[in-house]
Amino acid sequence: MRKSVPLLGTFLLAAAAAALEFAESASSKTRGPVDPGLVDDLVAANRILDAQGVVDGFGHVSARHDGDPNRFLLARSMAPGLVTAGDIMEFDLDGDALDPRDRSLYVERFIHSEIYKAYPEIKAIVHSHSPSIIPFGTTTAPLRPIYHMSSFLGAGVPIFEIREAGGPATDMLIRNPELGAALARKVGNSAVVLMRGHGDVVVGQSIQQVVFRAIYTEINARLEAEALRLGEGEVNFLNAEEAASATATNNAALGRTWELWKRQALSRR
Amino acid sequence: MRKSVPLLGTFLLAAAAAALEFAESASSKTRGPVDPGLVDDLVAANRILDAQGVVDGFGHVSARHDGDPNRFLLARSMAPGLVTAGDIMEFDLDGDALDPRDRSLYVERFIHSEIYKAYPEIKAIVHSHSPSIIPFGTTTAPLRPIYHMSSFLGAGVPIFEIREAGGPATDMLIRNPELGAALARKVGNSAVVLMRGHGDVVVGQSIQQVVFRAIYTEINARLEAEALRLGEGEVNFLNAEEAASATATNNAALGRTWELWKRQALSRR
Amino acid sequence: MRKSVPLLGTFLLAAAAAALEFAESASSKTRGPVDPGLVDDLVAANRILDAQGVVDGFGHVSARHDGDPNRFLLARSMAPGLVTAGDIMEFDLDGDALDPRDRSLYVERFIHSEIYKAYPEIKAIVHSHSPSIIPFGTTTAPLRPIYHMSSFLGAGVPIFEIREAGGPATDMLIRNPELGAALARKVGNSAVVLMRGHGDVVVGQSIQQVVFRAIYTEINARLEAEALRLGEGEVNFLNAEEAASATATNNAALGRTWELWKRQALSRR
């Protein structure tokens, strides 16, 4: 703990400074400046998802611009674990960068642009190759909420099969708006969509919520696989009412895990 | 080792100072001051359970007040891995905080209050979402002692089904004294009660014992699941006499693991 | 992050210096000096494979000499996690060290020499006891690409049975050119060959690529084993076109994980 405090303090100052600079340089092109706290949270989200093993060198997390619903924030193309505030860029809902300069972009930024376009209530998105969910995307075993922490899975977890929208010979990536739109159509009321042979996409109404969901989706997958073996397929999952109730409760407690994860992630390395 | 010593020393001093201050401010409202060592141990228990993966951002550990059996100590609502002595609060057996100030409380403090009320011999309680036990709470496979370290499971591990006491649409939490009392009735002579779709509660006669039990319950669950697969359901568990004998032996050796876990937990971050 | 920067800087300077010295001392015996960056990358590869759990005290990684295709670079016999630039030696395609001095050599250097001899397009090789692939080498379950990160497995993963080339009583090691040649014959167009009861060999066209492949082979094995259980043998793997397409895409993104892994590996200890 003690050791992480100065690191954390330095980080927050640097993040705030970079966010401010970012907000100023981008403000002329958007309807309003971005909240420095949002950039700070997005950087923390990148580092948390890395520290918790949801992302490795690949995967990305975005947030809708809080001053302009037609914009979203996403890092330049890089490993999430290395992202700092200066790496956060602004995109429009066609997936175009507002101020690209010479920075390389995530090929799959259309996952974010198309979901934000289709669902105004969604404010944050994680795409990852979260390891424990990969087996669920390639088999018929449905991902369901085994405990209250992953109750958001109660809304159903569809599988996106890229062969339906992209044919049998894609490179598996959501590399254009059309594939992004096909993926977005799968989201509906779900918090999580599995992508066969690839990973998943997790959506939420805030950065804290989407990070919470991405992490507990990974944990649920590991525990559910274990329970299915232990119970030979018979597992007592949360029912729909329990899932909905627990989700409302969890939404009020997102800060508790966020503080812990942030402290752990930012004291690494 | 060497690196952890100053950290540990600083921690112990700070813990002792805070415990003293705590004891003084609370003494007018309880029948006797709390032993500073008890607060120190409760903080260490929080950090150990986090370092050992029994708790994450959620879960809590309490101890009965050593000067007043109608009181218990529990942190304010926060991640156990971040708890320090200043976060420890005092509660009565209705689950009310004696000196709440503006601090938020764990919704599920009634797990602790109702168990302490029903079982005078219980002095410490852990509630967690210990990952490996979740599958056992949602299937019919019983948790049994696979080796002597988890011999305390020999007293039986009941499953608490919240639907029986709270109906089919709870948020899974023990959020009032009635649900706490229903859970407490399941404890009986057991050291562990599984909570379906939620986690478990572990009880003991000291902080060191309850931490020992919580950690070895997690390990036992992982090893038993593996053994059930390996033996296709046929596993040679400890019998009742072996379990009772081993428990008596282990109770005399709690300090050995405690020292190691404490050193490891307090040198983190 | 912050903490690793000085360590990383120091490392790069030391690596560059050692590589330069190495290049000079070896240049008289080879057709051209080695690129200092190649030695730097080979050291990083050793440390990355250790940090990622692909190698432990055993295993090795080599690179073909960039100035002389009949030479390759490989550490002296030691744990990969401890390798520094001064430990890198130069070998010819018979597996003989050009400047052995009194240094001990890996018994299995013929894995490298014979594969480089047989396949001019191969520029880097990893041999390891990568834990999750061991079960696949000893059973009939084929290792196949479960997601796009391990798409290179789509070219097929043969199993090398040493009893065919070495008889029923070897010590399992590729300890001479004949066994090396037999193993090399199994490679063909594959990126990975499993060695029964031993480990695997992974080949690539660069150090970055072979490290990427070694790491995702380990992950694929773990996830595929899980999926086979979950799907009771029915798993929807990448098809041949998807695998080929994804491989082309991944080859353009090798730098992203490399930077992360390098940062993580070189900030350890």
Added chain:
Amino acid sequence: MRKSVPLLGTFLLAAAAAALEFAESASSKTRGPVDPGLVDDLVAANRILDAQGVVDGFGHVSARHDGDPNRFLLARSMAPGLVTAGDIMEFDLDGDALDPRDRSLYVERFIHSEIYKAYPEIKAIVHSHSPSIIPFGTTTAPLRPIYHMSSFLGAGVPIFEIREAGGPATDMLIRNPELGAALARKVGNSAVVLMRGHGDVVVGQSIQQVVFRAIYTEINARLEAEALRLGEGEVNFLNAEEAASATATNNAALGRTWELWKRQALSRR
């Protein structure tokens, strides 16, 4: 690496000094002084086994005295991960401490005394609750060598059932010479004996060898369990000749992993 060097240096100096002091104080009671390097190695073994997850707060490792075959060295009763040179004590083959002072002793020191008494060629012993082997001790699935690193398992892995020697109501511990002798009789030519519901004992001809064996026994158990599921019981294990050959080879390479493990273990905390 760089960071661990001073720590390691300090450790080695301290270890050498303590070993020297130990040798002098004990020399009057034994036929010869103990080699300071042996105490140094035994301390390293304790810390390595902890760092590698073979022991936790429990378990112990001993070495036969190099100057007197009727004596052996073992720490006082404590967690192996915290052992330093000053904690090493000397015992005779009845399990009695030569210079007990007020130090508490491992209840199960008779594991060591009786095996040293029965097998003059055995020079080092590990007893642990190595997690992955627990399921093999409680089922009928035999532990067999799945790859060359664990080839020493080829000599067979008997299971010790304490009910045969101690009856149906023990506390599972080898707490007297009689139980120690019964366990010793199971050893024969094996390197490993499983103890049902308890753990295992691993024997070797040196500290480096017994540590190597204890670690690869743990890994083999994990990989074999996985292979048995993957192959539905059909696994291609090393045959007897391969196991014997590989063991001879491995015995010549013990230093390679030892150096890595020692560096890793002594740079922790």
